[in-house]
Amino acid sequence: MYKEATVATEQRDLLKALGCSSQPWILNHYLNLMIEKDSPIRAQDMYFVLSRVAASTIGRPLAWDFFRVNFDKLASEYLTGTFGIPDAVDGVTANFNTELELKELEELISDKSGQLGYGFRNFQQAVERTRANIRWKQQNLPALAEYLNSAGFGNDMPSEATDASKVDLRLPDHVTPVHYDVELQPYMYTGNPEDFTYKGMVRMIVRCNKPSSNVTTHIDLINVDPSSIKFYGESPMNSDPVYVSSEVDKVRQFLIIKLSHNMTVSRNYVLEMAYSGKMPDDLKGVYYSKYSRNGTDKYMLTTQFQPTDARRAFPCFDEPGLKATFNITLVRPDYLMSLSNMPIVDSSVSFTEGNITYVKDVYQKSPRMSTYLLAFVISDFDYIGGVTSNNVEYRAYAIPEVVDQARHALDVGLKLLPAYEQFYKIPYPLPKQDMIAIPDYDAGAMENWGLITYRETAMLYDPAVSSEVDKEYVAIVVAHELAHMWFGDLVTPAWWDDLWLNEGFATYVEYMGVDIAFPEWKMFDKFALTAVQRAMSFDGRVTSHPVIVEVNTPDEINEIFDSISYEKSGSLIRMMRHFLSPGTFDRGITAYLTSLQYEATTHNDLWEALTR
Missing domain, CATH: 1.25.50.20 (Zincin-like fold)
Structure with a gap:
């Protein structure tokens, strides 16, 4: 069965x-x-x-x-x-x-x-x-x-x-990213999955903030071709430093590019390189997911970058506060399709390699965003779709045989996206919104900007088989992830010690969103029973931690995706809205998002907006 x-x-x-x-x-x-x-x-x-x-x-x-x-x-x-x-x-x-x-x-x-x-x-x-x-x-x-x-x-x-x-795993601040051009091509269409690989090219524009003769980025489990590394001024000058050598610090997951002499403060420089890596099935970074059709195994490429795994896809400044714009190009066989955060603007370039005709899907330039919010998909999935009342295209992707089970999630999304625009008083920032059900997926869902990825049980619902509890769960997850499109994606905590800002707010707003879509469910009556009680149970342990907690390593960051960052933080947001009054709170949230859109923030920025 x-x-x-x-x-x-x-x-x-x-x-x-x-x-x-x-x-x-x-x-x-x-x-x-x-x-x-x-x-x-x-x-x-x-x-x-x-x-x-x-x-x-x-x-x-x-x-x-x-x-x-x-x-x-x-x-x-x-x-x-x-x-x-x-x-x-x-x-x-x-x-x-x-x-x-x-x-x-x-x-x-x-x-x-x-x-x-x-x-x-x-x-x-x-x-x-x-x-x-x-x-x-x-x-x-x-x-x-x-x-x-x-x-x-x-x-x-x-x-x-x-x-x-414990070592200091934070990047030095002498350069910051401005823009990335990333091209990724997987090799996963024949042979043993253990041999699946990918190759890529990255060209990044960085700005010098302090005199320095090196550029340090993140990298993990990918191999850079040293002969491909180039460094030069965005507006080249004879006095520009040049690339000398590179070094990988595996403990800190650093790629250190050493230059001939110091960069000039306030100038932009270009760093580019080619790289390759193995494609695992460990549900992190760039990985493959397997599903079956008519007894035959099928494979898709997908990604999960939060919190620290974009560095598995390409060398980058993989911290949430280091935002940049992105031009993404995904190279796929002509019989598959690809998805990323933005719409495709060109697919005219094709070529043949190893008896496979490949197409380059070039995506529209993104707004300033964090690396962990990027997403890539190459698959044979199908979709159902619609357009919101505010004219945003909204599509729901899944394995073709079950794509109709995405109807409930799509309907919830079509209703909530304009409702959230009204609540935040800020238009949805991107030209489209996609959602996709991934067969192999670790989390419940991930708020990749413009391309939310879901575990199948968090997005697919069949009224003939699934329960009312399943219907409610799908609505809750959709409401939670869409709340992030503004609170977390448009405005992002500068570091993971403020994870509670992301998840606490989305936890509170998910109840508001489902209450809009299904007022008969009386979601806010359930908040005390679910979120508050779960938070108090977890917080009563000696192994609990503060809402704002110092984290440094990837392991420490992953540890705090728990009831404190979600339910307790959501309960605090609910409490603040009650004692400030809904009107004052909502105006403060709009001021916070409006004044800091596309930026990285701390909790002090939120306090300031709420107490003006």
Whole structure:
């Protein structure tokens, strides 16, 4: 049934149901099926399987043993996305309540201390939760047992990751980006997926802010051809420095371009280079997603750059505050289509390579934006579409066989985009809005500007099979991501310590958006039960953190995509709107977005706008 199901929510529910067996041999077979070659279970869905098996007293030790024994393989090959390890840890350990389970959990943390990555905080929380469960049992089990019979029926927390592993990963500020020209061509149409690769060219214009004889950009898992590196003035002069050599700092993910002498302050320079890389299926950076049609495997190129993986697609200044404009060119076979943030303006150039005719899709120049909001797609997907009341083209893409299941999400988007324009009092900043359901996707969705990517269960809805809960979930995710088109994309926090500005505001506005689309659902009545209570539960742990939290490394950044940055921050936004009054709050938000559009900001900018 699972293999034959064509509705994403039905596949998810079947995965959960398969973990409910009371037969240990069936559960063990189910767990091992996840890591078999050509497994029908996608990597993004492994935590569903692990958490469902672990939900029963029979399955809990089986799931835990499987997780411990296969941790290295799971961490390196399967649970590689932003939410992979954290979700798996939470699912497997959710019901731990014995001293033995606590001991084994602490031993795993000790043994794998260098491999926990952005799951470190979740492991800490699992220890805390297990100790709390043990204490509860010790305090309440005797009384509970006595009641049932009459009716006839810890230690210090693990220490933080060693400071020795922490280095300054922020880029130097002597140059900043102005513009990028990026061309990307994948090779993924024949052969073994393990051999899929891509090549690219990047030409970036940078501005010198301080005298310096080097340019430092981010780079990760791509190889630059040193012979292709060129450096010169945007308006060339004989006194311009020239490229001398390059160095890669793998720890900080830096590409350091060394020049003959200092650049001149306030002048623009051009840096260009060619590069190549392997295309993995780890749901980060540029990756491939697999789906099946008539028993044949099909592959698509897609991307996930938030928070720090645009550097896997091309050398760039991969920090949210370092905005620039972009001209993107995607090279595709003539039988596929491509998508990016902006509309295509030219597809006239074609050429033949290896018996495949390729077409260059050249995209319209983007506004100033952050690297993590870029998105690229090459696929054979189909779409349904419409035009908003304010004349913005809106399209919903999916695998052709299920594209009609995107109708509900499209209808919500067509209604909310003009509603948000009215709320923000700022027109939608781009000429089009696309949404696409990706078969393999780590997050629920991602607010790439003009091209929002979704997990299939967060965008596709079949009224004949899906539940009303699924219908509400799709509407919530669409409302959340569209809220980001202004708050997060048009105006962006300068650094990830203000992630709460992005996610807290979108969390609050998602309720407002769904209330506009479906007033009969009474979404704001649910806010206290869902967002506030979830935030308070998470915030009651000793492993919680402040809303504004210092983060430096990619692992630390990934760790804070949690209930504090979403639900607690959304609850604070709701509280501010109440005590300032809706009128004052809404005017402050419009002032904030209007005065700082296309810029990078901090929370102090928001306070200033709200208190004028």
